Amino acid sequence: MDSAGPGFYWLVLxxxxxxxxxxxxxxxxxxxxxxxxxLPSAYFKxxxxxxxxxxxxxxxxxxxxLEVNSETIETHLALGNxxxxxxxxxxxxxxxxxxxxxxxxxxxxxxxxxxxLGRDYLKAGLYDRAENLFQELTExxxxxxxxxxxxxxxxxxxxxxxxxxxxxxxLSVVDHKPMNDIVAQYHCELADAAITSGDLKAAGKLARQxxxxxxxxxxxxxIIGNIEAELSNHREAIKAWNQIGEQDAxxxxxxxxxxxxxxxxxxxxEGLVDFFQTALDKHKTISIMQAMSGFISKEQGxxxxxxxxxxxxxxxxxxxxxxxxxxxxxxxxxxxxxxxLVLLRGMxxxxxxxxxxxxxxxxxxxxxxxxxxxxGCHKWNTIRPLSGE
Ligand SMILES: [Zn+2]
Numbered sequence: 032m033d034s035a036g037p038g039f040y041w042l043v044l045x046x047x048x049x050x051x052x053x054x055x056x057x058x059x060x061x062x063x064x065x066x067x068x069x070l071p072s073a074y075f076k077x078x079x080x081x082x083x084x085x086x087x088x089x090x091x092x093x094x095x096x097l098e099v100n101s102e103t104i105e106t107h108l109a110l111g112n113x114x115x116x117x118x119x120x121x122x123x124x125x126x127x128x129x130x131x132x133x134x135x136x137x138x139x140x141x142x143x144x145x146x147x148l149g150r151d152y153l154k155a156g157l158y159d160r161a162e163n164l165f166q167e168l169t170e171x172x173x174x175x176x177x178x179x180x181x182x183x184x185x186x187x188x189x190x191x192x193x194x195x196x197x198x199x200x201x202l203s204v205v206d207h208k209p210m211n212d213i214v215a216q217y218h219c220e221l222a223d224a225a226i227t228s229g230d231l232k233a234a235g236k237l238a239r240q241x242x243x244x245x246x247x248x249x250x251x252x253x254i255i256g257n258i259e260a261e262l263s264n265h266r267e268a269i270k271a272w273n274q275i276g277e278q279d280a281x282x283x284x285x286x287x288x289x290x291x292x293x294x295x296x297x298x299x300x301e302g303l304v305d306f307f308q309t310a311l312d313k314h315k316t317i318s319i320m321q322a323m324s325g326f327i328s329k330e331q332g333x334x335x336x337x338x339x340x341x342x343x344x345x346x347x348x349x350x351x352x353x354x355x356x357x358x359x360x361x362x363x364x365x366x367x368x369x370x371x372l373v374l375l376r377g378m379x380x381x382x383x384x385x386x387x388x389x390x391x392x393x394x395x396x397x398x399x400x401x402x403x404x405x406x407g408c409h410k411w412n413t414i415r416p417l418s419g420e
Contacts (some may be wrong), residue, residue, distance in 0.1 A: 074091050077093045166182070200214065212411065213412075215242070256269070290306060324336045327337075
């Protein structure tokens with residue numbers, strides 16, 4: 032409908048009004064013979080306004096005509112929806128509010144009007160008002176699913192994660208489909224908020240709740256590791272981050288440097304080498320290679336690190352590996368920089384950029400930082416690191 036031209040839209044509007052009017056008029060003229068309201072002339076008056084491109088006046092006339100009889104409720108609803116879809120939300124609200132004010136509405140009609148008004152408010156960004164209306168409708172059987180979806184949208188927008196968890200649980204019952212991965216994200220949001228307010232204990236508890244909702248929740252393992260490291264419980268931190276390898280190895284890069292730092296804090300170089308060697312054998316993740324080469328370079332010098340990267344490149348030739356190798360070589364050469372090498376590194380660096388950052392598997396949104404909720408398509412758990420492969 033949105034893509035249709037204005038001519039088509041007005042045609043639909045006029046015919047919606049006309050058909051509603053016809054239905055109404057027959058019923059109306061049977062019941063109220065003594066009325067002096069001239070329906071046909073009002074209709075033609077409205078049509079005239081439309082043809083003269085005075086839609087505001089036309090709408091006023093049509094709404095007045097439609098208000099005469101309660102049998103035109105369907106038309107009212109259709110008209111309101113048309114306006115909302117066209118982005119004319121204020122008008123849609125006026126029509127639906129007008130409808131709500133009628134005392135003669137049946138329960139079902141009232142629910143329908145409430146639902147539409149709630150959608151108008153949602154579209155207008157009036158979340159509090161929309162929430163109130165949808166809350167009234169949660170017990171309505173017919174609208175149930177739609178109401179829950181709208182409420183979930185509101186709570187996500189308002190970052191009311193506790194309510195979001197409650198609604199998601201209800202929705203999964205209605206749909207017979209678990210929403211554990213999303214519920215886990217809500218728990219993680221709560222955990223992050225607790226970290227921001229300095230309550231690490233509560234944050235840890237919330238992140239563990241996320242894990243019990245969804246064992247594969249990478250974000251929860253990341254948070255638990257961060258909290259443990261913050262509390263200097265480095266063994267516990269490494270244990271939590273290590274889980275990511277099993278959950279989704281693509282995300283290991285997110286913690287590679289943190290794992291390294293925790294091993295260093297424990298003064299456990301053997302453990303570190305062991306961890307990274309195992310991770311590399313299992314997952315061949317670029318960021319693990321980068322963290323490992325940094326460590327080798329520091330501990331055993333650039334030549335050893337270069338050797339390590341070359342070996343890695345033989346197994347897995349990538350621009351990231353090549354860039355790292357050039358980096359190490361330039362570090363070694365120090366002040367006597369080889370201009371060709373610098374040029375080459377610049378070129379490889381440009382290539383590398385295409386394989387950095389994060390991308391949404393659903394809509395293709397690309398970003399420099401990790402989002403658990405895609406800003407493009409508003410789906411959870413669809414974004415992944417590009418450098419993980
Ligand atoms: Zn997306």
